[in-house]
Amino acid sequence: MADELKRGLEGVLVAESDLSYVDGEVGKLVYRGYDIEDLARGASYEEVLYLLWHGSLPTAAELDAFAADLAAEREVDDDVIETVRALADAGERPMAALRTATSMLSAYDPDDDESGDDGEATLRQGRRITAKIPTILAAFERVRQGEEPVAPDPDLSHAGNFLYMLTGTEPDAVSEETFDMALTLHADHGLNASTFTAMVIGSTMADVYSGVTGGIGALSGPLHGGANQDVMEVLHEIDASSKDPVQWVKDTRDGGGRIPGFGHRVYKVKDPRAVILEEKLRDLAESSGDTKWLDYTTAIEEYLTDQGLVEKGIAPNVDFYSGSVYDTLGIPVDMYTPIFAMSRAGGWIAHVAEYQEDNRLIRPRARYTGPEDAEFVPIDER
Numbered sequence: 001m002a003d004e005l006k007r008g009l010e011g012v013l014v015a016e017s018d019l020s021y022v023d024g025e026v027g028k029l030v031y032r033g034y035d036i037e038d039l040a041r042g043a044s045y046e047e048v049l050y051l052l053w054h055g056s057l058p059t060a061a062e063l064d065a066f067a068a069d070l071a072a073e074r075e076v077d078d079d080v081i082e083t084v085r086a087l088a089d090a091g092e093r094p095m096a097a098l099r100t101a102t103s104m105l106s107a108y109d110p111d112d113d114e115s116g117d118d119g120e121a122t123l124r125q126g127r128r129i130t131a132k133i134p135t136i137l138a139a140f141e142r143v144r145q146g147e148e149p150v151a152p153d154p155d156l157s158h159a160g161n162f163l164y165m166l167t168g169t170e171p172d173a174v175s176e177e178t179f180d181m182a183l184t185l186h187a188d189h190g191l192n193a194s195t196f197t198a199m200v201i202g203s204t205m206a207d208v209y210s211g212v213t214g215g216i217g218a219l220s221g222p223l224h225g226g227a228n229q230d231v232m233e234v235l236h237e238i239d240a241s242s243k244d245p246v247q248w249v250k251d252t253r254d255g256g257g258r259i260p261g262f263g264h265r266v267y268k269v270k271d272p273r274a275v276i277l278e279e280k281l282r283d284l285a286e287s288s289g290d291t292k293w294l295d296y297t298t299a300i301e302e303y304l305t306d307q308g309l310v311e312k313g314i315a316p317n318v319d320f321y322s323g324s325v326y327d328t329l330g331i332p333v334d335m336y337t338p339i340f341a342m343s344r345a346g347g348w349i350a351h352v353a354e355y356q357e358d359n360r361l362i363r364p365r366a367r368y369t370g371p372e373d374a375e376f377v378p379i380d381e382r
C-alpha cells in the first residue's frame with residue numbers, strides 16, 4: 001500500500017481543510033458550508049474573502065471595516081509600477097508580468113515577516129497582495145494600450161474598482177455585479193494545482209508572497225487556469241474562419257487534441273460554476289442581442305453531450321464560459337487568466353494561512369526508476 005503509485009496524486013488526501021469542498025459526483029461546490037450558487041448570487045467578493053480568511057460571514061459593520069481596510073491597500077509603490085511599465089514595453093505576457101510584480105511587492109511590505117510563523121502577519125500581507133493585484137493588472141493593460149495607469153478609487157468595490165482602473169470609467173451596475181460574481185466563483189476550489197503549489201511552498205514556512213507567486217505560475221498553465229484564454233481563442237478562431245463550431249471540435253478530436261474548458265480531475269458532471277456562468281452569459285446575450293459566443297459554446301456543449309463525452313465525465317468546467325462573460329465586459333483575452341489569479345489569490349492565502357497553523361512539511365516521494373550501481377567514471381576518462 002505504501003508503495004502504491006498515485007500519478008498526479010489523484011484522489012490522495014494530504015490535509016484537512018475547512019475552506020471549500022468539491023463534490024465531483026453531483027457537481028457541488030461549497031465555501032465553508034455555503035453553496036456557491038447562494039454566494040455567487042448573494043455575496044460580494046469582499047464577503048467571500050472575509051468568509052475564507054476569518055471563518056464566518058461578516059456582519060454589515062464587519063464587512064464595512066474589512067472592505068475599507070482592503071481598499072486602503074490598493075496603491076502600489078511607484079517602483080512596482082515602473083517595473084510593470086518595463087514588462088509591458090518588453091511584451092511580457094500578463095500572467096508572467098503579474099508573477100514578477102507580485103513577487104516584487106514583498107520588498108515594500110511593512111510587515112517584516114519572512115516566515116509564515118505569524119498567522120496574523122500572513123493575513124495582513126495577504127490583504128495587501130489581494131488589494132494590489134488588480135492595480136498591477138490594470139496598470140499593465142493601460143500601459144500596453146499606450147495609456148497612463150488610473151489610480152485606484154477606495155470608494156469603489158473590489159470588482160468595480162478593477163473595471164474602473166482598466167477603463168478609466170466607473171462601470172455600470174450590471175458590469176460590476178457580473179464581474180463581482182465571477183470573482184466569487186473563482187475564489188477557492190479545494191486542493192487544485194495552484195492552491196496545492198501555494199500550500200507546498202507554505203509548508204516550508206516560507207512567506208505568503210512566495211506561495212502566491214508560485215500559485216500564479218501554476219495557474220498559468222493550459223491544463224489549469226490558462227484554459228479560459230484558450231477557450232476564447234478557439235471561439236475567435238471559429239469566428240474568423242467562419243467554421244462551424246462542431247466542425248472545429250470534430251477536427252480537433254480527429255487530430256487527437258483536447259477541447260479546452262472540458263474535463264476536470266474532480267467533477268464527473270458539469271462544473272456548478274459553469275452552470276452559473278452559462279446562465280449569466282445567456283442573460284447578457286439576451287439583453288444585448290449579441291448571442292454569438294453563446295451560440296458557439298452551446299453548439300460545442302450539445303455536440304460533446306451527443307457524443308457521450310459529457311456522460312463519460314468530460315463536461316464543461318469553469319473555464320468554458322468565463323471568457324465569453326469577460327468579453328461582454330470588454331476585457332482583453334490574455335487578461336482572463338490573470339483575472340482568475342486576482343480572485344484565486346484569496347483562496348491561496350486562506351489555504352496557506354490555514355495549513356501553516358498546524359503545519360507539516362509536504363514532501364512526497366517518487367518511485368525510483370533510474371539505474372542502480374552505476375560506476376562513476378572521472379570526466380577526463382569519459
Ligand SMILES: CC(=O)SCCNC(=O)CCNC(=O)[C@H](O)C(C)(C)COP(=O)(O)OP(=O)(O)OC[C@H]1O[C@@H](n2cnc3c(N)ncnc32)[C@H](O)[C@@H]1OP(=O)(O)O
Pocket residue numbers: 008222223224225227257258259260261262263264265266314317318319
Ligand atoms: C480551473 C481549472 O483548472 S478547470 C480545468 C481547465 N483545463 C482544461 O479545460 C484543459 C482541458 N482539460 C484537460 O486537459 C483535463 O480534463 C484536465 C487536465 C483538466 C483533467 O485531467 P485528468 O484528470 O488528469 O484526466 P486525464 O488527462 O487523465 O484524461 C482522462 C481522459 O479524458 C480525456 N480528456 C480529458 N479532458 C479532455 C478534453 N478537454 N478533451 C478531450 N478529451 C479529454 C483524456 O484524453 C483521457 O482520455 P483517455 O483515457 O482515453 O486517454
Ligand SMILES: O=C([O-])CC(=O)C(=O)O
Pocket residue numbers: 188189190191192193264265266317318
Ligand atoms: O480544482 C481543480 O482542479 C481546478 C479548478 O477547477 C479550479 O482550480 O478552480
